[in-house]
Amino acid sequence: MAATRPQHPGAPKNPLPNYPQPVTRADYVHERLSLxxxxxxxxxxxxxxxxxxxxxxxxxxxxxxxxxxxxxxxxxxxxxxxxxxxxxxxxxxxxxxxxxxxxxxxxxxxxxxxxxxxxxxxxxxxxxGRKDFLATTGAAVSTIGLLSLWQRLGKQATLRTVRIAFVGGLFAGLGQDFLRWSRWSRRVAEGTTKEEEESGVWYLDKLASWSRA
Known part of the structure; x- marks a missing residue:
């Protein structure tokens, strides 16, 4: 009978520990810009x-x-x-x-x-955790409002910059929503995501549920 080699008392029982799985882009599919x-x-x-x-x-x-x-x-x-x-x-x-x-x-x-x-x-x-264009627009308007106060702009200049920030934030937010929706649609087409799962864009999810009803 062959003698077994004694194991060091401090050695781990499993020589190959279970390392945590690497984070992938799929873990942030519902984040803005998937980041x-x-x-x-x-x-x-x-x-x-x-x-x-x-x-x-x-x-x-x-x-x-x-x-x-x-x-x-x-x-x-x-x-x-x-x-x-x-x-x-x-x-x-x-x-x-x-x-x-x-x-x-x-x-x-x-x-x-x-x-x-x-x-x-x-x-x-x-x-x-609801992410949509409303938060982007609100953040843009709030930031420009603070910047206008910091720079001590006049009333007309402040209103003009706030309007520009509102339009820019609105289009930026809608662009992010469309990007997440298009990526969700692509995953549905590839079969990696079920159509019943939400895309993370609530108003587009409601439109999709109404169209399926």
Whole structure:
């Protein structure tokens, strides 16, 4: 009879532990953009921050170039070497001024973007997890309202920006709802989801139930 090898008392009984299953996109099918809040916030921050940084860098560079030209218009160089250092210094200051302006603009817009995303998620939570265009519109209007108060805009300017935010939030929310509905319809067509299951868009689910009745 072969002798069995003694097992170390501290060794686990199961040498291959059951690791948790990896999180897949299917776990967030009812989330906005099929992404959890953290990933969605990061996506919004990267998109808004990068675009605003480029715009701020462009406008800041132009402003710095004009300022440099005005400051040195009375002492222009007279030699070739002088012009070389003139343009070299100008390019350096334009680049530095553009980067500073871009970073400031991106940081400012990223803060308001985070406010919008978190407000939208908060409205979803207060409404019991119901996600639709109403929360997106409300978050857009609320964020723009706070921004208008922060910037101390006048009454007419505030009303104009709120109207723009209302229209933009409405279309953004409807776009998200349509995206989730289209993905649900695709899963139904592929057979991975039953037609009786809800898509997560309550008003479209009601329309679908009425059409099946």
């Amino acid at each position: 959890p809040l953290g990933a969605r916030l990061g996506l919004y921050l990267m998109a808004s921050g990068a675009s605003v940084f480029l715009m701020g860098m462009y406008t800041g560079g132009k402003k710095t170039a004009l300022q440099y030209l005005a400051e040195n218009s009375h002492r222009l160089p007279k030699t070739q070497q002088g012009w070389y250092f003139y343009h070299k210094t100008k390019n350096y200051k334009v680049m530095l001024g553009g980067i500073k302006a871009g970073v400031k603009a991106a940081a400012r817009v990223s803060g308001w973007t985070a406010t919008y995303v978190l407000t939208e998620a908060g409205i979803d939570y207060v409404r019991g």
